Amino acid sequence: xxxxxxxxxxxxxxxxxxxxxxxxxxxxxxxxxxxxxxxxxxxxxxxxxxxxxxxxxxxxxxxxxxxxxxxxxxxxxxxxxx
Numbered sequence: 330x331x332x333x334x335x336x337x338x339x340x341x342x343x344x345x346x347x348x349x350x351x352x353x354x355x356x357x358x359x360x361x362x363x364x365x366x367x368x369x370x371x372x373x374x375x376x377x378x379x380x381x382x383x384x385x386x387x388x389x390x391x392x393x394x395x396x397x398x399x400x401x402x403x404x405x406x407x408x409x410x411x
Contacts, residue, residue: 333389333393333394335360335363335367335370335389335392335394336360337360337361337362337363338359338360338361339359339360339394339395340357340358340359340394340395340397341357341358341359341360341372341392341393341394341395342354342355342356342357342358342392342393342395343355343356343358343387343391343392344390344391344392344393345391347385347391350383350385351383352374352383352385356374357374357395358372358373358374358375358383358392359372359373359375360372361373361384364386368388369386369387369388370386370387370388370389370392371384371385371386371387372384372385372386372387372392
């Protein structure tokens with residue numbers, strides 16, 4: 330997996346199941362702490378009411394950052410067809 334830059338308050342999704350925590354691939358959480366000099370991240374999982382139901386340390390390989398807007402590589406201009 331490609332190394333990704335994770336920041337505080339990034340919204341992430343699990344990329345694998347963690348049944349011991351009752352968390353499964355695709356569940357969405359928020360990075361709330363950067364641990365071990367960026368080698369691990371505390372991720373909080375909350376319900377739709379904002380109540381935390383799990384908070385665990387994860388490595389970047391266990392999650393992916395979700396993006397809510399289009400992303401274009403900086404090295405390539407974005408072309409829009411008309």
